[in-house]
Amino acid sequence: MTADLLVAAAALLVLGFAGALWPRPDGAQIVVYGGSAIAAAALAGQALLALLGGGAATPVLTLPLGLPWVQAHFRLDALSLFFVLLLNLAAALVSLYALGYGRHEEAPHRVLPFYPVYLAAMNLVLAAADAFSFLVSWECMSVASWLLVLAQHREAANRHAAFVYLAMAGFGTMALLFAFGLLAGAQGDYSFAGMRTHDLTPVLAGAAIVLALIGAGSKAGLVPLHVWLPLAHPAAPSHVSALMSGVMTKVAIYGLVRIVFDLAGPPQWWWGALIMTVGAVTAVLGILHALLERDIKTLLAYSTIKNVGVIAIGLGLALVFRASGIGDFAALPFIAALFHALNHSLFKSLLFCAAGAVAHATGTRDIERLGGLIHRMPRTAFVALVGCFAIAGLPPLNGFVSEWLMLQSVFTSPSLPQPLLKLIVPVAGVMLVLAAALAAACFVRLYGIVFLGRPRSPDAAAAGETDAVMIWSMAAFAALCLVCGALPAPAIGLIEPAARAMVGAGLPDGGAGWLYLAPVAGKPSSYSGAVVLLAMIGFGLAVALLVHRLGWRSLRRAPPWDCGFPSTDPTTQYSGSSFAQPLRRVFGTVAFRAAETVDMPDPGETRPARFALSLWDPAWRFVFNPCARFVVWAAEHLNALQFMTIRRHLSFMFATLIALLLAVAAVAR
Amino acid sequence: MNAVATQLAQIALVLALAPLLTGFVRVVKARLVGRRGPPLFQPYRDLARLLRKEAVLAPNASWLFRAAPYLVFALTWLTAALVPGATAMLALGPTADLIALIAILASARFLLALAGMDVGTAFGGIGSSREVMFAAIAEPAMLMVTFTVALVAGSTALPEIARFVIGGGVGLEVSLALALIALVMVAVAENGCIPVDNPATHLELTMVREAMVLEYSGRHLAMIEAAAMLRLLAHAALIACIFAPWGMALSADPAALIWGLASFVGKMAVAGVALAVFETSIAKMRVFRVAEFLGGALMLALIGTVVRLMSEGLG
């Protein structure tokens, strides 16, 4: 399997070259995306088979590459295999989508060479079993996606996004370098096998965890290192956005899990508390941002931040239980987190694909210019509805299952020994539910404004349904969302080997029956997505049939009532920002210093009234802008050093010499 | 087999009882303010009348608009059918624990809010927007309540909680009392009762739920009305099941079942009176005060949890 993965990665790299050098763009599209889809599907299938077979770790495969005295190690254990599956499942379907979407690409030669390389790099991250290979793949992933973000490079906003992205990626990598430096020790044993055997002092291990959290967290989008994400993810072409949001953040999560659960040794309880707290804050702030956003793809990117926060809450919980020696309880949040990762990769990819379809059909991503697309793009609208339902964390779809599992785990927290944790965990649970409820609001708003109502611009009114290939790939995502929501047991079964490998326990026997989930041993709390789905459809259909048979069947189309003042002007509809207004008032004034200003003309003036809204992202305000200002300030002041006379420069030399002489003389004494 | 039978009975029972509860509340409310009020069975007649009427749709209403009432009804019905009322012996009981029940109601609300935005009117948007804001605060409060209850009862499965409470495992708990208050506040908000919303209002700007369903008529409106009645019943049953499960049948013994049914109807009646008293004795709030109201519920529930954790820590 490991060798197969390397072969597939090599094949993808070759596809990258093909994408760069293929003479005709149409052919290149088919070759690159078709090839990527096949490679990804093959890998996904292999990973699935391996996981069904128990997910035993493959032996370490060593290639004579990388650091000469370490070499490149590759190994797939249950954790890697699960993420390989997650990655390639989404990648295969997204590649399929791209077969249709890519045809509308403005500059295919800026996407085609990097797309397969990006896939290959992500796969290699998952397979790497030494720090060097891991980071090489990790950075290649960043660079490839940076180039993809630059695909539409003529817009200054995209260039800015790409810059912030790569700069943050560099920052994250440095943090990971530090973390690996600590884990490897001064002797430079960079293989993961070597790191596992090192015994770090609690302080060093804690430092490594914090650094890993910074490094992997910045890639995953944890607050306050999330600032690049809502800029970069939307800037890429939509299928790439789908991968960045749906998959790359998961690769980052994989990195975090790998370091925290596997390499760092026995955990301390505060690690989990830290990760959980960061996750909770991330979840709420992310979704609040999403609620206030008016660009579809940016909104989806912020929602990714929320979901990453949710996953982090789960991982933190798992760590807390593991550190407290309650390994059995650790499996549940761990599985919930990974399951949520899988679910998020499905519905976020689906939604980004749908957003791409909408943006292509209407030429805009601004929700305030959309509306009524359910009539013009009915199939897209249907799959997008499934996606919105899933991402809002509602039964009977998959987003709910993982959040429910996580809440079940929150309910086991009273068994924790630390009093502080007993308080933190429920609060994290509340934040989780708050985020989920806000997510529901957010996606009511998104779906309602984009697909429902009446078109808010001529472009939206003139939109047409998208390609069949795109629809089918989105439908496949929707079907997977439904399956994972209704019958989550098989999917959870795929995660269990990873849980056994990382936290040393799985779910209690029979906990994951095929119909009901009852994840906590000795507690009969259970849930069945299938029954809810069947009831929803069965009851609904039955009632509808009954009503149509017994009641009055006729239907009349008439102008809407609208309290007696129906207006034909679509601008009288509720807009995205008016929809968000109550929540903005309640939450935004605290979190983002949201301020609304209304500029009302005096009576008699003919100019229109204007409404302006200002928001402050605290991360920019308190962290990044001051940093940028400091660099500018320093550059400004040091720049003077360039414009000095030779005499001044000589004085510097002289001063340096004298200072060093004095220093040596002083030290020698 | 017994469980299947009781489950089927429960499914039918809630459907039958829901309009009655609503009618009862209306009657008591009218009496409290000195009016005669509508007949007790008026809600049944209303529903039947609506079902017989022609449905009018806006020209640009989509399939979602037409499907939503049925789905909302189905989900709400399911919820009501899963809350142990007369008996805890329900075949589908494991389908959803307390958290899942809340989430199923949230699904219904999600669909309804979408439907409110479908026609593209300003009022539909107002309703949806306010509804989801309330939910965003109510659901965390609900979770906190659940947490406190789960702390006490050791489970989130309703039959289990009921069994535990009946079994006398609980003394007089401050935390549970706080949770009860919080849960009532949430239920009041969720069901669009005064002071949060007024279903009987005709002033559109103050509407919340009514604004959402403003464009519905005929059988669609009937479904939505029925769903609202079922939701009220479900909430009342939920509160009863957690805080006053006494009388509920825990076995398939026919006598117990009959006693369970009687006590359930009695509890519903008490709940109806309480709600009516509450509604008539308070004025409706401004929309943004509702956030504070629900925030208060969240705080109460949180305090309840902390109290419970502290008492555990001490004990």
Place this chain on the structure above:
Amino acid sequence: MIAIPTDPIAVILGLPLIAAAALATMPSHRMSSRVNVLAAFATLMACLQLFWHRPEPTDLLFIDDFNVYLVMLTAFVGFTSSIFSAGYIAHEVEIGRLAPLYLRFYSAMFQLLQFSMLLALVANNLGVLWVAVEAATLTTVVMVSLYRTREAIEAAWKYFILASVGISLALFGTILIYLAAQPAIGPGIAAMAWTEIMPRANQMAPELLNLAFVFLLVGYGTKVGLFPLHAWLPDAHSEGPTPISAVLSGLLLNVALYAVVRFKMLLAANGEALSPGPLMIAVGLASLIFAAVMLYRRRDIKRMFAYSSIEHMGIATFAFGMGGPLANFAGLLHMGMHSLTKSAIFFTVGHIAQVKGTQRMDDISGLTVSHPWLGWTFVIAVLAISGLPPFGLFMSEFLLVTSSFARAPALAILLVLGLLLGFAAMVMRVQSLAFGTPQGPTHGDTMRLKLSLIPILVHLGLVLVAGLWLPAPLVAWFQAVALMLG
């Protein structure tokens, strides 16, 4: 005294010297450009035999694990630079920026520079090393002033003064080393030979070594371009002809750093002398952070990369200052990778300045649109110099950051701060240059331009391979030297 010509070292040194003499007699710049390339190629071929055959050290010249790879690197980059130089000069003459008269001794000087750098590397004698560095300085001064513009002359003047003062201080340091070695080895030429003084380093007076090292660090450090001795470097790089910028950044800085590191080795071998590490760490970090901050306000594309050279020299100095097998390995690798990458960048920048007709970065944008081959090559080169994988500098930075964080976290954080500042500035610039709507001439890649990218791609290919796989002999050399460096 003078080595016999069959010796490979003599061949390596003799070829450029003879070529320089021959080129001095050739009037046509076309002809001399070709001969220049040929001579550089011959030197490279001569160097290749060092893989198989290592000559015995003499009093004046020697080859060991440390200088062997630098010799090959110098010959290689010298060769590719000569190719680039031929095209570059031809173009400059074509557009009339350079009169043929000014080019009279250009190729001869090129070979002379090549000779002096090789001599400095293979010198076994501290005096010869010093003379060679001095000679390299003088030749580059002449070449920097090639354009005869006001700025070029000022740059050359600044370079000359600062470098001469530095070199003088280095000479004083050399005298002190000799004084220290004399009691142990006895007067005479042997007391200045690396091969003699290294084994007896522990018999030398440590106080004297300390004092000497200060002078040598400031002296040769000026040539390395370490802050605050760097002032000549940006001017000389930006005003001279681009092939010379490439050689300056890619090779001459390395030669000077090589000298510093040699002396560090001596102090390390002594045992009682102060550890020069902290000193090198301090200047290395200062150079790195200073240069990284300076990158932000740059407007001239060559100055930008000149500051980047300061940054990378700072990194390498820091690495050698940290010491230990990993950091030393990283430092050695960094020198080589920086040399290959930075010369490739200067080649690319030369092309960019020629196709766009300007060095002002504000006037250049959208290169990947207007000149896809050139633009993408530039992007790749800048990614490589920014320390991104899969290129060689990533490997050295990986080793350096991980190993130094485990040992001295505070220093590593400063290091990373500098690296990140520099990285962000580079990304910002490459985006504004290579992407966006193109400005200036947009006539696309000509065939000639594509062909002239080959040397650059070869450089980048080597850097790419080294980033993923290092050949065993190189690793063996590095590890041996890393041990000696302590």
Place this chain on the structure above:
Amino acid sequence: MSASLLNQIEYSASHLFAALVLLGSFALIYQRRMVGMFNAFAFQATALAAAAAWEAYVQAAPHLYVTAGLTFVLKAVVIPLALRRIVRKLDIHRSIEVVIGIGPTMLAGIALVVLATLLVLPVMPGVAAIAREELALALAVLLIGLLIMITRRNATSLVIGFMSMENGLILGVVGVAGMPLVVEVSIALAVLVAFIIFGLFLIRIRERFDSLDAHYLESFRGERR
């Protein structure tokens, strides 16, 4: 006894010449006029030549006479004359612009002498006293040369300061017994080359900017703002 007396004399004479070179440095600092500076430089070079010649005699190292002769001819005679011609021909200002006043510069010079002594004297247990003191003085001359370079504005005084530094180096080299010849020859060559290039530059600069003042050489290359 007579040998010790002889040693005493050798030592004193070496010391004397080295001290004269240092005195030359202070004379250079003291000058306010260009011509005076040339004279002071010539004086320093003469003292250096004498020191080298004395060392050649004492160490019985005939090659040092070459250094002595070279220094005398080049630095004491040719360069000052050439400089004087250049100044007269090009009509450069005859006065020297100072950055720091002469008094403070003198004080700084004295501090440098103290520093050099403190640095060099204690660190050479195995070295003959004569070489040690010679080296301390050489270091002082070197540092003062650098000091002159940074405290005088004119390009000409920059050059003279630089050559004074070189004088210090030569003093150091001749003071160290048994230093191989290579170094001395290379220094002589370097100075020669340096001077040629300097001349080249001075003429070029003159052609272009009508001034020898390094101050005017600074430009901003479009990099300021």
